[in-house]
Amino acid sequence: MTGTAPERIRVHYRSAPVAGSSPAARAREIAIEQTAEVPASCIPAALEGPVVGIVESAEADGPDWRAVVSYDVRVAGGELPQLLTVLYGNVSLQIGVRIERVDWPAELVASFGGPRLGPDGLRRACGVAERRPLVCAALKPMGLDPEELARRASRFAAGGADLVKDDHGLADQEWAPFEARVARSAAAVAEANARSGGSCRYVPNVTAPASALARRMRAAREAGCDLVLLSPLVVGLDTLHAVARDEGVGVLAHPALAGAFFGPGHGIAPEVLLGDLFRIAGADAVIYPNAGGRFPFDEAACVSLHRALRRPLGGVLPSMPALGGGVDARRVGHWIDVYGSDTMFLVGGSLYEASDPESATAELASVVRGRTATNDP
């Protein structure tokens, strides 16, 4: 903290109007609901300010109401679970309350640490010297055995993918148990690297029950993996933080379940949930659906999230935006023009559809290798 006054987390809420209430009254309700959670008459005066949220502003804006409510950083107690609780825990259960933006105290962000690698570190991990986008292929579908998954991994690595990640649905199913599958895929990518002189990284999905995570991390490290895939909303945002901080690996964060928060009038804006919170918790790359794929994210939303992940934030590293969800390999050149070189492209189906996935990967890799920071938007 700087000076004597503790820093405050300023949360920009949008609220549906409430009959018989006013923007200021609604904002005060939110401020109390998220902190003291008792009737206003029962709040000891000494707790107003240091504990109860403060309404910084509140006004009608077209059909909606807007409010900025600030919380003393000490309310979050330095912990991500409590931070989530104070931002959105109880008001999630009301109708039409959306977090549109958060102004974060730099000290709070820095205390969580953010990404360990970020875009530059991910490039280094993949042996990429120039500042260019990364290509990540995806191992799937579930149901294949470890041999076939490893064969596919080998082909993508030989074709020149920078990373080959597990599909987020590959867990520990009987068709390809975690340890066997990860050992085989890692070995296949290492062999392809040895043949090609490349540095492709295999990225296993370690999303797992709490009791199994440590074992899977150990198996992943023993297989030589220094990057992993995790779905933070499935296992808890703090689990991402623990892996990023304590396990000495880089983390690609998958948005599974995140869409539940992306209602137009309720939830948490993607720029806050995936952009700020995933990054603060330590995601080196944040996966989200690109425009024009299978998911209804438009280009403006994708660009906005891309910016959020790289904006200055408490001195922590940027996260690398990782665009997936149906990226067409043939259009990657176009998307580089849109997003620039700090971008990872997850290409799955479109490589599988090619008659020869290895050559299709090689073609894609050659597009990406021709694009460096000099032509960034």
Next chain:
Amino acid sequence: MTGTAPERIRVHYRSAPVAGSSPAARAREIAIEQTAEVPASCIPAALEGPVVGIVESAEADGPDWRAVVSYDVRVAGGELPQLLTVLYGNVSLQIGVRIERVDWPAELVASFGGPRLGPDGLRRACGVAERRPLVCAALKPMGLDPEELARRASRFAAGGADLVKDDHGLADQEWAPFEARVARSAAAVAEANARSGGSCRYVPNVTAPASALARRMRAAREAGCDLVLLSPLVVGLDTLHAVARDEGVGVLAHPALAGAFFGPGHGIAPEVLLGDLFRIAGADAVIYPNAGGRFPFDEAACVSLHRALRRPLGGVLPSMPALGGGVDARRVGHWIDVYGSDTMFLVGGSLYEASDPESATAELASVVRGRTATNDP
């Protein structure tokens, strides 16, 4: 599994209509998205059925489309994180896809174990011999010191509350660090019990970062606590499972963040998320907002969730519905008529507003003690 065919998880999805598509095509997209996640032409034939979701039915229903998609239980790999992923991971990112109901294979439910105590076990833990509702008071607001919180706990216990729980926002903040606060509150409740001959249980909030949870559980047990409060969506549903299964305590599950899933046309129905999933993961009581309080749950929704928590489900125990969010102590008699005796009433603000919280608790306790199963609806 019974017989040779593995059981299937049947998920009832509602979908917004998609221009140029059909209910059957949309259902097939969901079935693929949640499993194979490759274009249909790239799915090896051998994986249709055992791996790819099967469209059991699909039809238009008024302005919406409905589909039942079934998944082989093996897709979930016996793990809650992957179960969440297959149910709703990627389709959460699409527009207007809601899980309305799930038909669960009994073996899958039983494999997770469900509640350890359920309503009867919770009553036993609180020393309640007759089959009647339980009264739970809430310790708050955050910002008070351990002494003041303990004083409040003592008064509620002396008044005859069956349980005194931490507010879900009490974590490890500097005003009342976890270990000091839990030790003091537990001791205060134990002393009140010794004076009154009662068995009130103090229920600390153990929602915590992954790295701190074990330490807090140990401190809670050392303080004599055998029930804890946890927010499963804040720390991951599997963390609830791990605590319920491995820590030898009963768990009250708090719905913080759950409302993000409760959009009318998108998300997961409360009966599935709080009713089935929290229960399967081991919640002995599931907290949710009562009708007529600060949250917009109506009576029909509350009754429906109350039923879901107690319906026959794979042979596991029921969870105890725990109604909070602004329950007026003076109306508890009415709510007992509505819900019956397998109900926990969380009463917070309305006790704090009383001029004498201890007598207000005593009054409430006397209402509840007069109502046993004989007058159940």
